[in-house]
Amino acid sequence: MPSRRPNVIVVFTDQQRWDTTGAHGNPLGLTPEFDRMARTGTHAVQACTPQPVCAPARAALQTGQYPTTNGVFRNGLTLAEDARTLAHHFGDAGYTTGYIGKWHLADDDPVPAHQRGGYDHWLGANTLEFTSEAYKTVMYDEDGEPVRLPGYRADAIFDAAIRFAADHHEEPFYLFCSLIEPHHQNEVDSYPAPDGYAERYQGRWMPADLAALSADPANSSTAHRHMGGYLGQIRRVDEGLGRLLDALRSMDLLDDTIVAFTSDHGSHFKTRNSEYKRSCHDGSVRVPLAVRGPGFEGGRAIDTPVSTVDLPPTLLDAAGLGVPAEMQGRSFLPLVRDPGAQWPDDVLIQVSESECGRALRTSRWKYYVSAPDADAWEQPAAAEYREAALYDLAHDPYELDNLAGLVSHRELADGLRDRLVERLVAAGEAAPRIDPAPVRTHPQRRVDPTVHSFKLDGVRFGHQQRAR
The missing domain is CATH 3.40.720.10 (Alkaline Phosphatase, subunit A)
Structure with missing residues (x-):
């Protein structure tokens, strides 16, 4: 029995x-x-x-x-x-x-x-x-x-x-x-x-x-x-x-x-x-x-x-x-x-009421978009969003430094945006348009693409390290 x-x-x-x-x-x-x-x-x-x-x-x-x-x-x-x-x-x-x-x-x-x-x-x-x-x-x-x-x-x-x-x-x-x-x-x-x-x-x-x-x-x-x-x-x-x-x-x-x-x-x-x-x-x-x-x-x-x-x-x-x-x-x-079992390195977050927003949270990054023209009380989702936040959780775990729009992180943000759209479609939503945040630079946030790169779910963004 x-x-x-x-x-x-x-x-x-x-x-x-x-x-x-x-x-x-x-x-x-x-x-x-x-x-x-x-x-x-x-x-x-x-x-x-x-x-x-x-x-x-x-x-x-x-x-x-x-x-x-x-x-x-x-x-x-x-x-x-x-x-x-x-x-x-x-x-x-x-x-x-x-x-x-x-x-x-x-x-x-x-x-x-x-x-x-x-x-x-x-x-x-x-x-x-x-x-x-x-x-x-x-x-x-x-x-x-x-x-x-x-x-x-x-x-x-x-x-x-x-x-x-x-x-x-x-x-x-x-x-x-x-x-x-x-x-x-x-x-x-x-x-x-x-x-x-x-x-x-x-x-x-x-x-x-x-x-x-x-x-x-x-x-x-x-x-x-x-x-x-x-x-x-x-x-x-x-x-x-x-x-x-x-x-x-x-x-x-x-x-x-x-x-x-x-x-x-x-x-x-x-x-x-x-x-x-x-x-x-x-x-x-x-x-x-x-x-x-x-x-x-x-x-x-x-x-x-x-x-x-x-x-x-x-x-x-x-x-x-x-x-x-x-x-x-x-x-x-x-x-x-089995800690090595296949599992996506991100979760999807939906935000309502205060605003109509969507976020992708990975082990390291938080990528957030918001629909400023949406009625957050009546609309469950939006057709168009705008980038609102990007946080490096490894170095800024309490999310005090918003990196959205920085030229140095544009390629990373593009990869996160594409992955967020994939997660939204998998959750049953229509694929939205996501507009980039206003472009800005910061003298302490420069990234040399020939040296630095970012990895997201096994995909490398940016150039590989410069050969010696």
């Missing part, structure tokens, strides 16, 4: 930057549980969201499709009722499926049954930031009745996840556990951490991008005011992750359960635009991603960029289920098994 398929749990935070984790060098000891997952399981070192805003990122993670394909390319849109989600795929394979927490893919609270993405068991809210507060967690059950859970909000959601695992430990289950932390509390624009947690971290650490850009009086950065609460929330979430893993261990489920931890997007604290996300920068798009459990053990680090749109097919693949043809993400399980 074949062994039972592994249980699957996705722990999903809201608005968490990648560099808040110790696995990415954060010095504050905020995330020992995540760090252990990354160290002993599989760590996607350069994980990015396909869309840096709540609903599109969530729709992509439920369907394995880009937002322009599944239809949820901005907030305020609902996931199509006939959309096939992870709940449908796991449910068809005999799994009990459950959803706990923030949904943000419906048009009302409580979420109507037909807008719950096919999940069997339900305890959630469409916009949890509006139905709850830090110590007043209100969600809705399967009958649409409000349920108030005791304790700090992240604790309450982890408690519910533990109860779900305990109630369904005898059959294979798939659970999506969606926290609101470390998102801000909208009506007061603050980051309410548990008592004492904000004070513990206030003034102790600031990412280089926020430290540099917050000094500019032209932006409305809230980083210095909010960082303590933001980090305090992350610390408490990590403690909840530890309690969940301990509970699985106590029920003899830990070795039989795949646990994935990631976030919908990051936060740039109003340094790049007037919001917290919705930009092409790593502060918005780069997220933590680690997976532990069957198939992911052994301390594997994936250094190639992956997208969270790749997580749905990866989870299905790891559970021994087929990856549906309609999924546009790609299972990264082959990279777990």
